[in-house]
Amino acid sequence: MTGMPRVLIVDDSEDNLYYLRTLLGAYGYEVESALHGAEALEKARHSPPGLVISDLLMPVMDGYTLLRHWRQDDHLRNIPFVVYTATYTSVEDERLAINLGADAFIVKPKEPDEFMAAIGHVLSRVTGAGSKPVHMPEASDQDIVKQYSAALVRKLEDKTIQLEAANRALQQEIAERKLADMRLETLIEQANIGILVHRNFKPILANGEMARIFGYASKDEIQNMPDCKVLVADGEWERIEACYRERLDGRDAPVFYDLKGKKKDGTFIDLENRAFAIQWDDQLAVCSMLTDVTQQRKVEAQLRQSLRLEAVGQMTGGIAHDFNNLLTIIIGNAELIEESSDPALRALAEVARKAAERGAELTGRLLAFSRQQPLDPKAIDINLLISKMDGLIRRAIGGQLEIKTVLPANLWHVFVDPAQLENALLNLAINARDAMPDGGRLTIETSNIRMDEAAVADRGLAPGDYLLVTVSDTGTGMDRDTLARAFEPFFTTKEVGKGSGLGLSMVYGFVAQSRGHVRIHSAPGQGTSVRIYLPRAADEIALARPEIRDGSLPRGSEKILLVDDDAMVREMVVMQLQNLGYRVVSAVNGSQALDLLKREGGFDLLFTDVVMPGGLNGRQLAGEARKLSPGLRVILSSGYADTAVPHQGGLDQGVHLLNKPYRRSDLAKKVREALT
Template sequence: MADETPAGVQLRLLQAALDHINQGFTVFDGDLRLVASNRWLFELLELPERLSRPGTPFAEFMRFNAERGEYGDGDIETMVAERVRRAGAFRPHYLERRRPSGEVVAIKGEPLPGGGFVTTYTDITDQRQREEALERAVSDRTAKLRESEQRLRLITDAIPALIARFDAEPCYTFANRRYAAWFGLTAESIIGRAVPEVIGDRLYGELEPHLRRALAGHEVTYEYRRTGPDGRLAEMRSTLLPDMDEHGEVHGCFVLSLDITEQKLREAELQQAQKMEAVGQLTGGVAHDFNNLLTIVLGNLNALRRLAADRPELAEFVDPAIDAANRGSSLVNRLLAFARGSTGEPRPVDVAATVVDLSRLLRRSMPSSVEVVTQLTDVPRPARADRSQLENALLNLALNARDAMGGRGRILFTIAETPVDSVRATVLGVAPGDYVRIDVKDTGPGMTEEVRRRAFEPFFTTKEFGAGNGLGLSTVYGFARRSAGTVTIASPPGEGACVTLYLPCTEPQAEPAGDEDDSGERNQVTGTGELVLLVEDDTGVRAVVRRQLNDLGYLVLEAEDAGEALDMIRSIGEIRYLISDIVMPGQMNGIALAREAKTLTPAIRVGLISGYAEGRETQELASCPFPVLAKPFATEALAGLMGRSV
């Protein structure tokens, strides 16, 4: 029968309240007997109702759990005794236990004053499942993030650029493999290191203003030079991009650096080519008129020398003037060879034999204080080039080396055959293939970088005024390029200069029998009153050439242009020779005039003279069937032209 006393009513109300709590609840006294519990405990732990009676020993609860396997395998009484012993210590405790059915129960015990303890049992299965799900999600997210980072690392490492990030300190927080290797580090070891520590105080001092500006929120692009771990001096272009949040606060900078060494080389080569082209055009523009002037000067001086043959006292005035005019003619011809891009007569040349012969000549002509050495690492195949132009190029290099050494030191010629692959060919600006390489090295003081860059420019010289005209190396450059090769200079200051010629290899072939005499002087012809039509638009030149032809025994008719000349050919049948300038005013040049003249009068013999041909005339000269004599020329050379006329 229910206790209706106030105390009984209060106990029922308290029990009802405890039964509504969603936690299990037990109270044991100092003798480890049950004082109170609630319904939720028995539902949570699936305990029998009989254990809920007050006074039930704590050991009965433990025995029931042990018998149904809550504590795993083992002797039941031993497991019960151990748990009773721990409970009797009345110490605060907390543990979580996963029941065989899968629920996770959190058990928290607290001792009571005077003995005994109160224990709460909480079902935390859902909480643990959520936590485990969260842990799995975090683990999956971490794995995906790590995979993404690895993929990003692979991408940035594969990009042919230097990529990094540094914070506001500035210290590195990221660097791809190329960036780290550029400073001799690994991508892992660079992280966390200060920028000055990595790039060095000198470079940091140079770049610090750019870093400060970038950390102030500005995108910055700059260029710098640095010697890399491989010892190569590289040109670099870097862009700094500020890393800003949505509020505009800068937290660091991203770095993108590109090696632009090859680009700079290409730009320099393009500028060099443009300079060469400009000089060639300038030279071609003045050469025709200048050669006409020299023709007049030399023609009159030679005439004066013949007229004054019985007055030797005049020779000391005339001969130096003729010598100076001839030197001027030689200078113009060298310029014209550069401007025209004339290849001469390229044929297979035994480079090794040519260098050996030249070295022998140089040893006899150089001062005894200059040692000339030839070194053959192998016997290369012939190179396709004009032998005389090759000899002239090597002679120029030897003389430059002598002057650079101050007349004391060693000039070393090294000859070898070397393959040039596509990468190296791109750098050199030639076609891939096999080349004969000729190194001309001296023991002089070397060149500064500025001098090395400008060395091939026409008229550029470091010699004192009057000691050189600055055409030596430009002539070598022109010869190499016209021969489908190239020339380079390596010259560390204080270590001398090494000029390297690359000429394409070719297969040997039999030389034509007999010596060829391009000057035509072996075929000189003098006239016996034959009629010559001289076509020249410059009055002074026409007067000189007319006198030379008269001296050779010819009668001369004159015309200023092609139209006038054709009229004469049609009306005067006695004309036996046509001597015409190539470049003339009007629509018809000398080559076209010669062809028309041969059509009108097939028996007429034709010879051409030229101060300089450009544009259309240059192309026509390549297939011109008529002999050409370059201005200025002596009477003997003109006689040779008459003998070669066709």
């Protein structure tokens, strides 16, 4: 033979054929291939190769059988035969191949250089100078049959062992998959989010939480639905269907979005949906993971409203504070002018005073809304307070309305400012009157209520005992937009001149400042119900005594130190106190007041504004002053409540509070109360 011989490769593995074809081709050999022994014999007999390289384990005809036929064929027996195997690798397997006439026995895998060296060695031995004849069978047919049978038995045993190992591995994998499936099923079933898998909106899988969210008895009710569109509000479907098509087409679609769900009973709920495409039974489907956020959305809306009201309250509180100083001056001077002998001046002063008092009422409501009004809380019997207000409420709402009160016995006491509570109830009664122009019924009801953590979760309250005061009417009611703005100051649906829009805002601020909560339930044509939750008073707090009203102005001659940074307020109060018989010394700030206390002494009362510049506010000044004079009585005067004045009472012994603006009668009574 001249040149590179043609090589016939026999192997049922395409990967092995590709490897040998590439390797031998790189060395210049012409390569032909066959997938089993029968195909190799047919090709070789048609066109004998120069070398055959054969695997042993092959279908149709294995390598041993091919080798035996090869050496028995007169046209092929002299062509060298190389065995290349990864299956029959024992010494007995090699001996059988040699006995059948193989020229070389190579075990896979073999390094390329070593493999080509072995092939070259075989070819050089049979084609070069002094070449040896092709290796012929050495054993008898009987011995070969025995060896071949033994090889088959060994392979059968090996395959049996391999199959048993593979079967055990398969059983283990099946068991692990079953366990994984059980765990996945448990995870899906116990998940606290609703899980729904659907194709074209036909449910394939749903979990128990899905049924609970939508008010169904079991997940089977959802899985058996012909169409899961019934779970979503009608107005949502155009958007959801568009997302579904985009998701299955591989286009960008929102993975996380909000939607409105519809429960079995028809009520709507707010949902968060995480949706994505998945393979299910070799087809695309959509998995939706749904969370009920209805309560969360309500809390968020309440928080937004609270923040909005807080911002408005800070602004209105500052305005009210400045106005209260001005109104204090106007009211005080008007009262002084009213004592004039000139009837015309008295009439003008009375008009000015009444206008200022109306302004004081408005600023009071602004301060109530902004929760900056100084309160004077007491332990009171709400039923008794409402009973005493019956005549006032009837006069305020007129005779065309029916009034019903439900005041059960054994009601707990509450700790609130009684004057502010009366004002709040009167405002609610007037609002109810305006909502019932054609008549109706106003109901005021009280009850004890014990609220746990779940009950107070969306009310901003601490768990505990509360008094519930409900004021209901059968009037026109409010729509959702009106209800959302009901507590905003100056918001009103009444005609111009028929309401300031401060009634409900005052109620809101007063109740919040009293550590309570107020909620409105209303709908058009179904009336309105305002529910006020007020904290129960501690048992050890005694009920407040009724105030004894006396028309005369109490007077005195004690020495008073007046401190106020506003010159006009200071001058007016000095004049009023002197007219009441008191000796008055004034100061513009806390530092000057302390100097006067050290130099002069002999003061019976310190009357000080709360908010002042100079480093000392009124309460701090009172503390320092009482260190110098331990028996000194104190009146704090404020146009609004800040951190210097407790919103819930708690003033020190001998310290009193007088809210601006005040009338001369209020000033006279408070000074006398403090001194006596």
